[in-house]
Amino acid sequence: MKSFGRALLIALGTGMLAVGCGSDPLTRSERGILEGFRLGPVPPDPTNAVADDPAAAALGQQLFFDTRFSGPLLMDSALGLAGEAGLVACATCHEPAEGGTDHRSTPGNVSIAAGYTGRNAPTIYNARHDGPWEFWDGRRDSLWSQALGPLESAAEHDGSRLQYAHLLYDCYRPAYEATFGPMPDLADAVRFPPDGKPGDPPWEAMAAADQDAVNRVYANLGKAVAAYERLLVSADSPFDRFMAGDETAMSEGAVRGAKLFIGKASCNECHNGGNFSDGLFHNVGVPQAGPNLPAVDRGRADGIAAVLADPFNAAGAYSDDPTASGHLDGLVERPEDEGAFKTPTLRGVSRTAPYMHNGMLATLRDVVVHYRDGGGPPGSFAGTLDSAMAPLALDDQEIDDLVAFLEALDGAPLPPALVTAPVLPAGCP
Numbered sequence: 339m340k341s342f343g344r345a346l347l348i349a350l351g352t353g354m355l356a357v358g359c360g361s362d363p364l365t366r367s368e369r370g371i372l373e374g375f376r377l378g379p380v381p382p383d384p385t386n387a388v389a390d391d392p393a394a395a396a397l398g399q400q401l402f403f404d405t406r407f408s409g410p411l412l413m414d415s416a417l418g419l420a421g422e423a424g425l426v427a428c429a430t431c432h433e434p435a436e437g438g439t440d441h442r443s444t445p446g447n448v449s450i451a452a453g454y455t456g457r458n459a460p461t462i463y464n465a466r467h468d469g470p471w472e473f474w475d476g477r478r479d480s481l482w483s484q485a486l487g488p489l490e491s492a493a494e495h496d497g498s499r500l501q502y503a504h505l506l507y508d509c510y511r512p513a514y515e516a517t518f519g520p521m522p523d524l525a526d527a528v529r530f531p532p533d534g535k536p537g538d539p540p541w542e543a544m545a546a547a548d549q550d551a552v553n554r555v556y557a558n559l560g561k562a563v564a565a566y567e568r569l570l571v572s573a574d575s576p577f578d579r580f581m582a583g584d585e586t587a588m589s590e591g592a593v594r595g596a597k598l599f600i601g602k603a604s605c606n607e608c609h610n611g612g613n614f615s616d617g618l619f620h621n622v623g624v625p626q627a628g629p630n631l632p633a634v635d636r637g638r639a640d641g642i643a644a645v646l647a648d649p650f651n652a653a654g655a656y657s658d659d660p661t662a663s664g665h666l667d668g669l670v671e672r673p674e675d676e677g678a679f680k681t682p683t684l685r686g687v688s689r690t691a692p693y694m695h696n697g698m699l700a701t702l703r704d705v706v707v708h709y710r711d712g713g714g715p716p717g718s719f720a721g722t723l724d725s726a727m728a729p730l731a732l733d734d735q736e737i738d739d740l741v742a743f744l745e746a747l748d749g750a751p752l753p754p755a756l757v758t759a760p761v762l763p764a765g766c767p
Contacts, residue, residue, distance in 0.1 A: 398566030434757035437689030446628025452496035454630035458697035469617030475641030482564035557656035572749030595743025614684035623713025677721025
């Protein structure tokens, strides 16, 4: 495999194969490959000037947990009754203390916010370690622009950028202005209606300059949330400690699973690098079925047009460095994009059930069996199966060992103050 060759050459060239004499459970080449899974620092994001600003992250944590950044529910649910507003926060579907994902999801009934979302909420842990693409279909190309999508999605927060700009003005103005500078005069209700987004009559009646001012406030909301999310890094797993020299950190089964992962099972063809993801899109044949799922999901095929049209993409007017957009150059839909979805990180994976883009697989064992069988039956998913999806001759013990290795990728708990709701501004709408 190409990934095998690259990792082995790197290991040989950098002298990283110094191991014990005969007692190492891994071969020299295996250890060399696994060295390539070391987690490095969070990559910079030049499109977000406050990406690593502690004040922006503190503001972003408040925004992440504030349910006031939402509109009415579309249906009765555990959150409340249809029509009730102010009940959804980012943390509703991405619980930072619980693996950064939605544990209310079940196969075929994925994340519940204002409505059913149609796709499984991915973890926000390590979200900036695997390339620019965000969401399962890559329809956003930065962490900050990703944060903006759910806020106006009818099935998620079901609100509008004018609503959120007013909320920031009324409740967060000092913290916002300390980070981003003066806000527009949102107290002027004639220029800035209380609610609206592109396509809504109140928004379309606004002057272009005022629309731009609100868009900038909205973009900055996303940039603050992204600064917070960049702190949610899952590291120091049993695997990391094992690779650092603690031979007792992983069980014998997990070590056997690691050997399978980079060997017979070839999982590292897509799950590679420090975040166990190539950051790319593959059709792995997950059946599209369930009472709250669309009959067809084209995945990356729809995501490409969406990211190119996004006014908040890396090349757009609200990016802090539009030159950092080379990933958009020449981007076009290809036949293999039909039904393809982004390779998710495997760090912390045992805490992120259910699995796959539509939550169709309930357990890690189900996931391994899915790959052992070479994907779902033809006709149960859109597009053509990725060429790497061939059935694997794995017995029950090997499946158990792979699961044990995946469980050994769970990082140490994050600081409680970072993953729990901070004090929110009171005395405002």
